[in-house]
Amino acid sequence: xxxxxxxxxxxxxxxxxxxxxxxxxxxxxxxxxxxxxxxxxxxxxxxxxxxxxxxxxxxxxxxxxxxxxxxxxxxx
Amino acid sequence: xxxxxxxxxxxxxxxxxxxxxxxxxxxxxxxxxxxxxxxxxxxxxxxxxxxxxxxxxxxxxxxxxxxxxxxxxxxxxxxxxxxxxxxxxxxxxxxxxxxxxxxxxxxxxxxxxxxxxxxxxxxxxxxxxxxxxxxxxxxxxxxxxxxxxxxxxxxxxxxxxxxxxxxxxxxxxxxxxxxxxxxxxxxxxxxxxxxxxxxxxxxxxxxxxxxxxxxxxxxxxxxxxxxxxxxxxxxxxxxxxxxxxxxxxxxxxxxxxxxxxxxxxxxxxxxxxxxxxxxxxxxxxxxxxxxxxxxxxxxxxxxxxxxxxxxxxxxxxxxxxxxxxxxxxxxxxxxxxxxxxxxxxxxxxxxxxxxxxxxxxxxxx
Numbered sequence: 001x002x003x004x005x006x007x008x009x010x011x012x013x014x015x016x017x018x019x020x021x022x023x024x025x026x027x028x029x030x031x032x033x034x035x036x037x038x039x040x041x042x043x044x045x046x047x048x049x050x051x052x053x054x055x056x057x058x059x060x061x062x063x064x065x066x067x068x069x070x071x072x073x074x075x076x
Numbered sequence: 077x078x079x080x081x082x083x084x085x086x087x088x089x090x091x092x093x094x095x096x097x098x099x100x101x102x103x104x105x106x107x108x109x110x111x112x113x114x115x116x117x118x119x120x121x122x123x124x125x126x127x128x129x130x131x132x133x134x135x136x137x138x139x140x141x142x143x144x145x146x147x148x149x150x151x152x153x154x155x156x157x158x159x160x161x162x163x164x165x166x167x168x169x170x171x172x173x174x175x176x177x178x179x180x181x182x183x184x185x186x187x188x189x190x191x192x193x194x195x196x197x198x199x200x201x202x203x204x205x206x207x208x209x210x211x212x213x214x215x216x217x218x219x220x221x222x223x224x225x226x227x228x229x230x231x232x233x234x235x236x237x238x239x240x241x242x243x244x245x246x247x248x249x250x251x252x253x254x255x256x257x258x259x260x261x262x263x264x265x266x267x268x269x270x271x272x273x274x275x276x277x278x279x280x281x282x283x284x285x286x287x288x289x290x291x292x293x294x295x296x297x298x299x300x301x302x303x304x305x306x307x308x309x310x311x312x313x314x315x316x317x318x319x320x321x322x323x324x325x326x327x328x329x330x331x332x333x334x335x336x337x338x339x340x341x342x343x344x345x346x347x348x349x350x351x352x353x354x355x356x357x358x359x360x361x362x363x364x365x366x367x368x369x370x371x372x373x374x375x376x377x378x379x380x381x382x383x384x385x386x387x388x389x390x391x392x393x394x395x396x397x398x399x400x401x402x403x404x405x406x407x408x409x410x411x412x413x414x415x416x417x418x419x420x421x422x423x424x425x426x427x428x429x430x431x432x433x434x435x436x437x438x439x440x441x
Contacts, residue, residue, distance in 0.1 A: 007211070008211050008214070008409075009211075010211040012211075039214045039215060039218070039412060039413075040218075040287055043215055043222070043291050044291060048180055048181075048212070048215040048216045048218060048219030048220075049179075049180040049207070049208075049215065049216060050211060050215055062179075062180070063179070063180060063207055063212060064207075
């Protein structure tokens with residue numbers, strides 16, 4: 001599995017990264033989250049509202065900090 | 077191109093997630109409906125108590141004199157703070173629900189086929205209801221341009237989104253009445269529509285950074301699940317938690333400053349420097365306001381205090397618009413996709429629109 005968190009580095013993006021990491025820990029999945037902060041990279045993923053979470057190339061969430069419960073359900 | 081510096085000023089609101097938590101009830105039950113009405117009724121009763129309570133608190137409980145500076149300040153603070161918070165909670169909840177119908181993705185789809193003029197109007201209107209965050213301005217800009225939304229139409233969106241929002245309108249309504257709130261909304265939209273249209277007419281597309289046009293944006297449609305009313309209400313609740321939780325401090329601080337000015341600064345103190353007769357005060361207010369950044373929550377209470385001390389409405393509105401709509405941090409963000417010429421034109425055209433609005437109101441009111 002490949003997890004990307006997109007965001008230029010605003011507080012919400014850090015929050016999102018933290019929650020995703022927490023969820024990964026809880027699910028016992030040892031993947032390193034990729035932090036994408038380069039705007040052209042973000043655009044190439046098809047994201048135009050940050051923060052966004054992309055798992056295996058699929059956008060799961062845009063423009064919002066997801067809840068841990070949401071993230072856990074995407075990991076299944 | 078590396079674009080990784082920190083951005084700290086960010087007024088993000090809600091967005092969309094693929095909702096995952098299974099919702100137990102899809103329909104609103106009678107019980108929930110009656111609960112909603114009870115909540116509204118309680119809200120209204122509470123709202124009616126605020127003025128008597130503030131008078132009681134300041135003049136009976138604390139035994140301050142009716143005409144004293146301290147009394148006036150405290151009564152003002154005790155009345156306005158809960159009033160604004162109550163209004164804010166209700167409106168943010170409702171707007172949070174409305175916003176669940178509009179996502180940046182959907183807005184982009186709506187605007188993609190539009191031409192200028194009608195596109196500018198639609199774009200500015202959508203800017204007010206689409207969840208938008210200033211640190212998303214760049215990805216959003218790229219997304220719009222890639223989808224074939226004209227530059228001017230995109231800019232109408234980017235001007236309206238921060239300027240005409242529910243927080244500004246609620247605070248203006250709560251502190252200054254519905255007329256000024258409506259006036260602000262109408263002129264804010266007009267500035268966004270006209271400025272976007274003018275920039276579109278100037279054909280500055282070649283002043284967009286090259287890398288933006290070269291990007292092949294990944295085409296992805298986020299799976300939007302059907303939201304039930306229950307989900308939308310939940311989103312409204314989340315918006316309240318999120319936005320009210322973030323802006324309450326600004327509101328309280330702003331009202332405190334307002335209360336001090338209200339109680340201690342003499343009547344008509346502002347008339348000389350921000351009054352109608354000082355024609356130069358409008359451009360001065362715009363020039364001072366452009367580099368400044370504050371969200372609506374912080375600026376409106378100050379605006380109210382200035383008005384009550386004899387500052388002219390046009391001057392104050394121009395100041396408020398330039399603080400919210402044009403700011404240094406936003407220009408820094410937009411610089412990544414726009415060349416300096418286009419940034420300058422953007423500031424110039426929007427600034428001119430605000431200036432015109434200020435003069436107009438000083439003239440007619």
